[in-house]
Amino acid sequence: MSTVTTPKATTRKPPTRFEIRADIPAPGTPEGAYFHYTPAEAAEWLPFSVYKLLKMANARQIPYVDNGKRITFSGMNIRAISEQFTVEPFTKPARAAA
Template identity: 55%
Template sequence: MTAPRDTKKVPEQGRYTPAPSTPEGELFHYKPDEAARYLPFSGRKLRELAYSREIPHVNNGNSVWFSGLNIRAISEQFTVQPLAADKRPAALAATA
């Protein structure tokens, strides 16, 4: 009798992934786990946000991908800008 065959999918090793900010990276398609390296979300959370259409992504049939431009747009989407001086609470405006 032989040992049962391992049916777990082996992750890709050594796949070249350029940074999203490079010209080559703008059009490169990242898997959610690869995109998670550049964003403050896990790969699973990125998939959930994409399925609920809360973030920009590329839908390739059954797969969700992120281009470098998508990653930059997501980063900008969750960037919080500081309040203008006239909109700050009085306690913060007095220290500025």
């Protein structure tokens, strides 16, 4: 009598919010526009720490993706956050000719 073994299903755990995966696309590329970045990966592209990004997302101050109570950022979110905190240079108005 032979024993039959069934293959085990491979389960891949989603990355934790502090994990940075290898070979992820840049947010500005077409592949990165809809790619979901962990907060640690998004912090690599933004001038905020992981904790600051999570705090601002929980306070609804920045756009993010909420999939099953797991905060992630799409490439479009990262670009929107970058634009939200971009300060334009001040230009002085031209003097009126007297």
